[in-house]
Amino acid sequence: xxxxxxxxxxxxxxxxxxxxxxxxxxxxxxxxxxxxxxxxxxxxxxxxxxxxxxxxxxxxxxxxxxxxxxxxxxxxxxxxxxxxxxxxxxxxxxxxxxxxxxxxxxxxxxxxxxxxxxxxxxxxxxxxxxxxxxxxxxxxxxxxxxxxxxxxxxxxxxxxxxxxxxxxxxxxxxxxxxxxxxxxxxxxxxxxxxxxxxxxxxxxxxxxxxxxxxxxxxxxxxxxxxxxxxxxxxxxxxxxxxxxxxxx
Amino acid sequence: xxxxxxxxxxxxxxxxxxxxxxxxxxxxxxxxxxxxxxxxxxxxxxxxxxxxxxxxxxxxxxxxxxxxxxxxxxxx
Amino acid sequence: xxxxxxxxxxxxxxxxxxxxxxxxxxxxxxxxxxxxxxxxxxxxxxxxxxxxxxxxxxxxxxxxxxxxxxxxxxxxxxxxxxxxxxxxxxxxxxxxxxxxxxxxxxxxxxxxxxxxxxxxxxxxxxxxxxxxxxxxxxxxxxxxxxxxxxxxxxxxxxxxxxxxxxxxxxxxxxxxxxxxxxxxxxxxxxxxxxxxxxxxxxxxxxxxxxxxxxxxxxxxxxxxxxxxxxxxxxxxxxxxxxxxxxxxxxxxxxxxxxxxxxxxxxxxxxxxxxxxxxxxxxxxxxxxxxxxxxxxxxxxxxxxxxxxxxxxxxxxxxxxxxxxxxxxxxxxxxxxxxxxxxxxxxxxxxxxxxxxxxxxxxxxxxxxxxxxxxxxxxxxxxxxxxxxxxxxxxxxxxxxxxxxxxxxxxxxxxxxxxxxxxxxxxxxxxxxxxxxxxxxxxxxxxxxxxxxxxxxxxxxxxxxxxxxxxxxxxxxxxxxxxxxxxxxxxxxxxxxxxxxxxxxxxxxxxxxxxxxxxxxxxxxxxxxxxxxxxxxxxxxxxxxxxxxxxxxxxxxxxxxxxxxxxxxxxxxxxxxxxxxxxxxxxxxxxxxxxxxxxxxxx
Numbered sequence: 001x002x003x004x005x006x007x008x009x010x011x012x013x014x015x016x017x018x019x020x021x022x023x024x025x026x027x028x029x030x031x032x033x034x035x036x037x038x039x040x041x042x043x044x045x046x047x048x049x050x051x052x053x054x055x056x057x058x059x060x061x062x063x064x065x066x067x068x069x070x071x072x073x074x075x076x077x078x079x080x081x082x083x084x085x086x087x088x089x090x091x092x093x094x095x096x097x098x099x100x101x102x103x104x105x106x107x108x109x110x111x112x113x114x115x116x117x118x119x120x121x122x123x124x125x126x127x128x129x130x131x132x133x134x135x136x137x138x139x140x141x142x143x144x145x146x147x148x149x150x151x152x153x154x155x156x157x158x159x160x161x162x163x164x165x166x167x168x169x170x171x172x173x174x175x176x177x178x179x180x181x182x183x184x185x186x187x188x189x190x191x192x193x194x195x196x197x198x199x200x201x202x203x204x205x206x207x208x209x210x211x212x213x214x215x216x217x218x219x220x221x222x223x224x225x226x227x228x229x230x231x232x233x234x235x236x237x238x239x240x241x242x243x244x245x246x247x248x
Numbered sequence: 249x250x251x252x253x254x255x256x257x258x259x260x261x262x263x264x265x266x267x268x269x270x271x272x273x274x275x276x277x278x279x280x281x282x283x284x285x286x287x288x289x290x291x292x293x294x295x296x297x298x299x300x301x302x303x304x305x306x307x308x309x310x311x312x313x314x315x316x317x318x319x320x321x322x323x324x
Numbered sequence: 325x326x327x328x329x330x331x332x333x334x335x336x337x338x339x340x341x342x343x344x345x346x347x348x349x350x351x352x353x354x355x356x357x358x359x360x361x362x363x364x365x366x367x368x369x370x371x372x373x374x375x376x377x378x379x380x381x382x383x384x385x386x387x388x389x390x391x392x393x394x395x396x397x398x399x400x401x402x403x404x405x406x407x408x409x410x411x412x413x414x415x416x417x418x419x420x421x422x423x424x425x426x427x428x429x430x431x432x433x434x435x436x437x438x439x440x441x442x443x444x445x446x447x448x449x450x451x452x453x454x455x456x457x458x459x460x461x462x463x464x465x466x467x468x469x470x471x472x473x474x475x476x477x478x479x480x481x482x483x484x485x486x487x488x489x490x491x492x493x494x495x496x497x498x499x500x501x502x503x504x505x506x507x508x509x510x511x512x513x514x515x516x517x518x519x520x521x522x523x524x525x526x527x528x529x530x531x532x533x534x535x536x537x538x539x540x541x542x543x544x545x546x547x548x549x550x551x552x553x554x555x556x557x558x559x560x561x562x563x564x565x566x567x568x569x570x571x572x573x574x575x576x577x578x579x580x581x582x583x584x585x586x587x588x589x590x591x592x593x594x595x596x597x598x599x600x601x602x603x604x605x606x607x608x609x610x611x612x613x614x615x616x617x618x619x620x621x622x623x624x625x626x627x628x629x630x631x632x633x634x635x636x637x638x639x640x641x642x643x644x645x646x647x648x649x650x651x652x653x654x655x656x657x658x659x660x661x662x663x664x665x666x667x668x669x670x671x672x673x674x675x676x677x678x679x680x681x682x683x684x685x686x687x688x689x690x691x692x693x694x695x696x697x698x699x700x701x702x703x704x705x706x707x708x709x710x711x712x713x714x715x716x717x718x719x720x721x722x723x724x725x726x727x728x729x730x731x732x733x734x735x736x737x738x739x740x741x742x743x744x745x746x747x748x749x750x751x752x753x754x755x756x757x758x759x760x761x762x763x764x765x766x767x768x769x770x771x772x773x774x775x776x777x778x779x780x781x782x783x784x785x786x787x788x789x790x791x792x793x794x795x796x797x798x799x800x801x802x803x804x805x806x807x808x809x810x811x812x813x814x815x816x817x818x819x820x821x822x823x824x825x826x827x828x829x830x831x832x833x834x835x836x837x838x839x840x841x842x843x844x845x846x847x848x849x850x851x852x853x854x855x856x857x858x859x860x861x862x863x864x865x866x867x868x869x870x871x872x873x874x875x876x877x878x879x880x881x882x883x884x885x886x887x888x889x890x891x892x893x894x895x896x897x898x899x900x901x902x903x904x905x906x907x908x909x910x911x912x913x914x915x916x917x918x919x920x921x922x923x924x925x926x
Contacts (some may be wrong), residue, residue: 212300
């Protein structure tokens with residue numbers, strides 16, 4: 001059975017000539033990669049901050065530094081390739097990144113399982129791109145350098161999972177890996193469903209705006225003309241518990 | 249005091265009982281009716297609110313779409 | 325009585341915990357989620373408050389929301405009916421949100437917070453603002469003026485606050501209602517000038533100093549102000565009441581000229597006609613707002629006869645207008661709470677429940693703003709040690725301050741993290757970036773290389789309380805309750821303009837923070853030692869965050885911000901980290917021995 005990572009690699013190789021077709025697209029993708037890596041760096045740094053075990057903390061911190069470095073690589077390469085999109089202070093463009101708060105949101109084993117699977121997927125993606133850019137040494141070398149770090153991330157996270165398995169927590173580790181894989185698929189499913197649901201909701205509301213609102217609007221315009229500003233003498237409300245209990 | 253957020257201090261995350269899930273929205277609607285009549289801004293807001301709430305129920309079901317995405321085409 | 329106040333769903337969600345009249349903790353949600361102006365239910369802020377006090381949600385007597393949601397929903401419906409057939413876009417986005425979620429707020433709270441329905445109460449929006457100002461102030465009686473965009477219906481209101489032997493009460497006197505709002509006028513022009521609403525108002529204030537108020541006649545067309553300080557906006561120029569995304573109509577552009585595109589280059593002092601026009605419009609808006617606020621507080625004085633004034637609501641954060649109120653207004657003393665915007669609504673709701681409804685006596689005094697999460701020294705030391713970050717730990721605060729002053733004297737810029745973080749948008753020495761204000765190049769350097777923000781943005785000074793009069797000119801005897809929280813600007817003295825170029829804005833003012841030893845001992849010590857060496861007890865003080873990010877909270881976030889900018893040093897409690905020592909952390913050569921790392925020794 002072809003693994004999902006293998007499927008991803010194949011897919012990336014097939015669409016790469018379209019997706020990375022010119023320098024402007026390459027620079028845009030690199031900026032997005034930079035933001036993603038910066039976000040990962042913030043997540044791993046938060047994990048390092050909150051983790052109590054000294055060794056795991058060191059590993060998460062090392063991972064955070066790697067991701068931050070990758071973010072800078074992608075940002076700098078984007079600038080070199082396409083300097084036309086200047087930011088506010090072009091030399092000091094800040095790559096805006098958001099944190100997903102993964103460490104706080106997941107149990108420890110799930111978090112490490114997430115890291116392992118995400119890094120494996122990322123490494124497969126970058127291997128495909130390394131191959132695609134074999135005729136552009138500066139980009140080829142970039143992905144090669146990043147790949148080295150990704151391999152370390154895969155190794156350390158796998159090692160942690162293996163250690164827990166050896167300690168008798170194998171079922172917990174397997175369940176975590178299963179959950180993360182399923183969550184990824186489930187999230188993709190929900191994302192597409194959310195988009196569709198959003199579209200249908202908006203359509204329903206738009207229709208109701210032109211069906212439900214007009215008669216009430218007419219009644220309001222007839223029975224209650226608009227006020228024209230000026231002070232209103234305020235009525236004291238919310239001065240006792242009964243009033244505080246009400247939502248109005 | 250550590251800055252680590254401790255989830256257990258917040259109180260067990262719980263689903264509102266079905267009674268509360270029904271009562272709370274009904275109470276909200278009742279309060280809105282009181283507001284519409286008390287504020288003098290228009291009794292007509294009450295039937296409009298009723299219609300919108302029915303639409304809201306539909307929207308809540310539509311939110312379920314994110315769980316049944318591929319089947320939407322067969323429903324609509 | 326244990327009360328949690330919550331503000332949420334609009335912008336700047338926050339939570340506050342008041343126990344028997346004492347404010348125990350308060351924080352904005354954005355500090356935890358790292359989403360700027362986070363408007364979601366402030367779960368993490370509530371968790372922090374409970375954690376800090378060692379409580380569970382079940383032990384809380386009341387959870388008070390800062391406004392009446394049904395009144396706000398009523399306003400939306402009535403406005404849509406009035407504006408039909410315009411406003412379909414806004415109807416879809418806003419009503420959809422309400423019908424699917426916000427109307428059923430109580431269910432969400434029960435589910436997410438684990439509370440009971442009978443714990444949940446609702447205050448009023450402007451009342452919460454008024455309570456946050458008055459009940460946290462040092463006054464026994466005061467006039468209270470609240471002005472913001474809009475709450476449920478109210479945009480501007482005047483109250484009287486009284487604390488006497490029978491308890492505390494806040495009496496509502498007059499109010500203006502939507503859509504006539506000085507806050508929304510300011511927001512609409514902020515959008516016109518190409519800045520983001522609820523974020524860019526500070527930038528408009530900074531921009532105003534570069535312009536000449538040549539557009540006053542145009543502003544009088546936009547907004548008619550009566551003698552009693554009521555105002556009426558000409559809604560032909562604005563569409564914030566029905567448009568999904570825009571705040572102004574083409575009529576405004578016909579009057580003032582084409583709007584500035586967001587992120588368009590803006591050079592100041594202005595060299596192009598457009599830049600000149602934008603800065604003149606900003607100056608006109610600022611002058612118009614100041615004149616209006618002055619009239620408003622005069623109306624408040626007329627109604628109440630009080631000598632003290634509390635200001636609240638987003639417009640109270642206009643520190644330039646506040647100087648005008650101090651200088652020319654009828655009140656002897658003015659207080660603005662540190663989180664005067666919506667974030668302060670949570671605190672106000674909790675205080676209102678405690679003192680007014682609950683009858684718990686209050687003790688009027690000047691409170692500090694350090695209500696957020698602290699940093700544990702042991703956590704910091706362990707973090708740096710485990711991660712191999714080179715750092716120096718000092719035995720005493722004095723030694724640490726001396727080392728920091730040495731860095732500052734060398735022209736370095738650093739991050740400063742001490743104790744609990746501040747409640748509100750200002751950095752007051754809890755989470756600050758500091759630098760030597762005497763260096764002329766410092767402003768450009770910090771703007772460009774550290775904060776990554778527009779060049780025209782000024783920086784604020786932190787000044788020893790005892791030196792305030794030497795460097796700044798302020799109305800005599802009125803400023804003691806404004807300056808600790810950077811709520812008003814001051815004119816920089818002639819000597820100050822020569823000595824402190826980095827914090828002197830182009831119009832000769834600065835938004836000064838008065839640093840008292842009682843409320844801020846470590847920061848005061850730093851300034852004192854800096855004064856020993858330099859002769860000047862003033863430092864450049866800006867918030868510890870990068871562009872478009874919330875102010876940092878924890879030691880990890882401070883370290884991340886430090887590494888992502890060109891700051892030279894970072895101080896967290898008694899630990900000092902220098903950038904030059906950390907450079908190897910960023911380089912590929914920092915491998916350490918992989919086996920050692922995997923085995924846990926490094």
